Amino acid sequence: MLSNYAELNEVHKDVLLELGNIGTGNAITALSQLTNHPIKMELPSIRIVDFDGLPELMGKTEAEAAGVVIKVHCDLECIVTFILNENFTKVIAKELTYEEMTDVHTMSEMQQSAICEIGNIMCNAYLNALASMLEANLEVSVPVLKTGNCSRILKNFMNDFENSGTEILFIENTFYYLNQEVVSYILLHPKFESLTKILDQLSY
Numbered sequence: 001m002l003s004n005y006a007e008l009n010e011v012h013k014d015v016l017l018e019l020g021n022i023g024t025g026n027a028i029t030a031l032s033q034l035t036n037h038p039i040k041m042e043l044p045s046i047r048i049v050d051f052d053g054l055p056e057l058m059g060k061t062e063a064e065a066a067g068v069v070i071k072v073h074c075d076l077e078c079i080v081t082f083i084l085n086e087n088f089t090k091v092i093a094k095e096l097t098y099e100e101m102t103d104v105h106t107m108s109e110m111q112q113s114a115i116c117e118i119g120n121i122m123c124n125a126y127l128n129a130l131a132s133m134l135e136a137n138l139e140v141s142v143p144v145l146k147t148g149n150c151s152r153i154l155k156n157f158m159n160d161f162e163n164s165g166t167e168i169l170f171i172e173n174t175f176y177y178l179n180q181e182v183v184s185y186i187l188l189h190p191k192f193e194s195l196t197k198i199l200d201q202l203s204y
Helices: 012-034 051-058 084-099 109-134 150-161 192-202
Strands: 039-041 044-050 065-076 078-085 138-140 144-149 165-175 180-190
Touching: 012 039, 012 044, 012 109, 012 165, 039 084, 039 144, 051 150, 065 084, 065 150, 078 084, 078 109, 078 150, 084 109, 084 165, 084 180, 109 138, 109 144, 109 180, 109 192, 144 150, 144 165, 150 180, 180 192
Parallel strands: none
Antiparallel strands: 039 165, 044 165, 065 078, 065 138, 065 144, 078 180, 165 180
């Protein structure tokens, strides 16, 4: 029985890569339809990292950002977070609400709702791919918006899972929207029992 990401073999890694590719493709398609703008993307960068190594991977951890957190229950227990930098948050919020945003801390209710919807779409694109691969039934919480620097958002991300290990599936997406290069992050952190279930099913 597999119990942690360190025991992944090449087959597991290939399946997780497929999960990332499918989830990213679905997410970008949905985002393009929502904004009515074409979006080009690069292949996602997918890796398994320790929580302590995330700040280095994400670069400017003190830069302001918006994060949307979703908790998952039923067949799997995990948490997934979508993190988007402040500049793109401003652009996408204006596209969807026609309101200017000064910074992520002064969003109107309509802007907050729009960013939550974007995060919800992005996170669920990956969760739907995972549920399909595992033939699992997933129940998701209402998305919760977190703002601040990346370090603060990441601490919120781990609060409910502090006793479940520190390994995270880290997906970095680079895409091009209105001629802007945008980098966003999807973080998936399952509880130990769910990680075991995922890895056991992927090993067949």
